Amino acid sequence: MSKPKVLFFDIETAPNLAYVWGKYEQDVIAFKSEWHLLSFAYKWQGEKKVHCVTMRNQKDDKKIAKKLRDLFDEADIIIAHNGDAFDIKKARARFAFWGLKPPSQFATVDTCKIAKRYFNFNSNRLNDLGIYFKVGQKVKHTGFDLWLGCLKNNRASWALLEEYNKQDVILLEDVYNKLLPWMDRHPNMALLQHKDGCPKCGSDKIVKDGIRANSMSLQQQWKCKSCHGYFLTRLKK
Numbered sequence: 001m002s003k004p005k006v007l008f009f010d011i012e013t014a015p016n017l018a019y020v021w022g023k024y025e026q027d028v029i030a031f032k033s034e035w036h037l038l039s040f041a042y043k044w045q046g047e048k049k050v051h052c053v054t055m056r057n058q059k060d061d062k063k064i065a066k067k068l069r070d071l072f073d074e075a076d077i078i079i080a081h082n083g084d085a086f087d088i089k090k091a092r093a094r095f096a097f098w099g100l101k102p103p104s105q106f107a108t109v110d111t112c113k114i115a116k117r118y119f120n121f122n123s124n125r126l127n128d129l130g131i132y133f134k135v136g137q138k139v140k141h142t143g144f145d146l147w148l149g150c151l152k153n154n155r156a157s158w159a160l161l162e163e164y165n166k167q168d169v170i171l172l173e174d175v176y177n178k179l180l181p182w183m184d185r186h187p188n189m190a191l192l193q194h195k196d197g198c199p200k201c202g203s204d205k206i207v208k209d210g211i212r213a214n215s216m217s218l219q220q221q222w223k224c225k226s227c228h229g230y231f232l233t234r235l236k237k
Contacts, residue, residue, distance in 0.1 A: 003202060004076035004192040006045035008176070009068075010168040011087050012038045012161060015147060037061040037094055038150055040068050041165035043173065050169050052162045056153070065094040072103035077187050081126040081172055082112040107187035111172065114179050126171055135174035139164040181229035198224035199231050211235065 017033045020026040038061075039054040053068070055061045068091055072078065080087040088108065095102070115124040122128065127138040141164055142149075149157025180186070180200055189202030197204040203226035212219045212232060219232040 007075035
């Protein structure tokens, strides 16, 4: 069986436009317009090219929502930073808004959750993790003016947003690769390929590395020579 299709992605959204009485810590009186997708960037594991789809010169985000929904439908595993709480839920909200059919089921890996679960970094933000691991950082930009520029259809703003969005996906994959050996709840890549191998990366370059015991049984420990992670299987009699 072919390798599972693993999708790295990141979205950028337009802000809500609302009426308020003041500037700081204000309740919204009413929305004039609600948020929507501005762009999303993505790449498939094993491929070099990073793609970016924007709603530039389009009246709404229906086409890019449909494109993202189709990518979700194609993926076996979806990886995003804070994806479970933000990117995936935001994407689903736009799918439902446009009456799109739900994509097929997929597993997720949220690198923000992984960072919180296994480590105690000073910050779990993607940019800070990229700097910590020395794999890169986000593209510097003009702040909120970048998003306003895109809403005004400014060419330079759209170009910078696309660059920013793509770099987030590159950084996401690099941080994911740093965290991968430590994950013990990763979707089983070997099982998805119907073979024996490392559940984290799917490699068959594994070696026995001692016996471990829990309260009920003995377990065989394995070490993966590809991702350098460890995993356990039931010890055969």
